[in-house]
Amino acid sequence: xxxxxxxxxxxxxxxxxxxxxxxxxxxxxxxxxxxxxxxxxxxxxxxxxxxxxxxxxxxxxxxxxxxxxxxxxxxxxxxxxxxxxxxxxxxxxxxxxxxxxxxxxxxxxxxxxxxxxxxxxxxxxxxxxxxxxxxxxxxxxxxxxxxxxxxxxxxxxxxxxxxxxxxxxxxxx
Numbered sequence: 001x002x003x004x005x006x007x008x009x010x011x012x013x014x015x016x017x018x019x020x021x022x023x024x025x026x027x028x029x030x031x032x033x034x035x036x037x038x039x040x041x042x043x044x045x046x047x048x049x050x051x052x053x054x055x056x057x058x059x060x061x062x063x064x065x066x067x068x069x070x071x072x073x074x075x076x077x078x079x080x081x082x083x084x085x086x087x088x089x090x091x092x093x094x095x096x097x098x099x100x101x102x103x104x105x106x107x108x109x110x111x112x113x114x115x116x117x118x119x120x121x122x123x124x125x126x127x128x129x130x131x132x133x134x135x136x137x138x139x140x141x142x143x144x145x146x147x148x149x150x151x152x153x154x155x156x157x158x159x160x161x162x163x164x165x166x167x168x169x170x171x172x173x
Contacts, residue, residue, distance in 0.1 A: 057087065057088075057112040057113070058112065058113050058162070059104065059109050059110045059111065059112055059113070060110050060111065060112075060113055060160050060161060060162055060163060060164070060165055061101075061102075061108070061110040061163075061164045061165065062080070062090065062092075062101070062102040062110045062111045062160055062165045062166075062167065063092075063099065063100060063101040063102070063164075063165075063166055063167075064078075064099070064100060064166050064167040064168045064169060065097075065098045065099050065100070065168045065169070066078060066094050066098050066100060066120060066168075066169045066171065067098060067168070067169070067170045067171065068122070068143060068144060068171045068173075069171070069172065069173060070170065072097060072098025073094055073098050073120075073122055073143070073144070073171070074094070074095075074096050074097075074098065075094055075096070075122065075123070075124035075127075076093075076094040076120060076121050076122040076123060076124060076125075076144065077091060077092065077093050077094060077100075077120070077121050077123075077125050078091065078092050078094060078100045078102070078118065078119075078120055078169070079091045079118065079119045079120075079121075080102060080111050080116035080117075080118055080158070080160070081116060081117045081118070081119060081151045082112070082114065082115075082116055083115060083116070083117065084114060087112045087114050088104045088105070088112060089104070089116075090102040090103060090104045090110065090111035090112070090116075091103065093125055093126075094120075110160070110165075111160045111165075112160065113160050113161060113162065114159070114160060115157065115158070115159045115160075116157065116158055116159075116160065117151040117154060117156065117157055118154060118156035118157065118158055118167075118169065119148060119149055119150065119151055119154050119156070120144055120148045120149070120154070120156070120169060120171060121142065121144060121148075121149055122142045122143040122144035123140050123142050124140075127140055144171060145171065145172075145173055148171055156169060
């Protein structure tokens with residue numbers, strides 16, 4: 001029986017075409033899968049170079065001591081006030097030994113690089129906490145002269161630079 005002009009011949013031919021197409025797809029997929037690790041490596045290196053560096057302002061550690069008439073101030077706060085509206089202020093509480101360490105957003109992160117006017121208060125920030133919200137505050141004595149509590153009159157100016165900065169402050173009456 002001659003099958004060349006029949007539908008069986010067409011089916012045989014279609015089967016062979018499908019086999020060739022399937023082989024092509026297998027090789028194409030092998031190529032794509034073998035290129036995936038290389039593409040992932042290129043993507044990872046690119047992201048590491050562009051997106052993983054530090055962004056935002058640069059900070060430096062700032063600490064020091066505060067004395068009033070040569071004696072350690074045992075409570076209060078130190079504030080570094082930025083003259084640049086794009087730069088944050090930094091604050092630190094004065095400990096019982098007269099020492100302070102600044103923070104801007106996180107404890108111990110220091111201050112952004114730049115110039116600051118410094119103000120000092122002798123009121124213990126913990127004394128401002130009340131037992132009940134809205135409870136009136138007790139009148140507290142502040143041993144620090146009032147001029148040191150205002151940026152326009154404190155006369156204290158410091159420049160925070162890269163690395164560790166130590167600024168000792170000696171207040172006069």
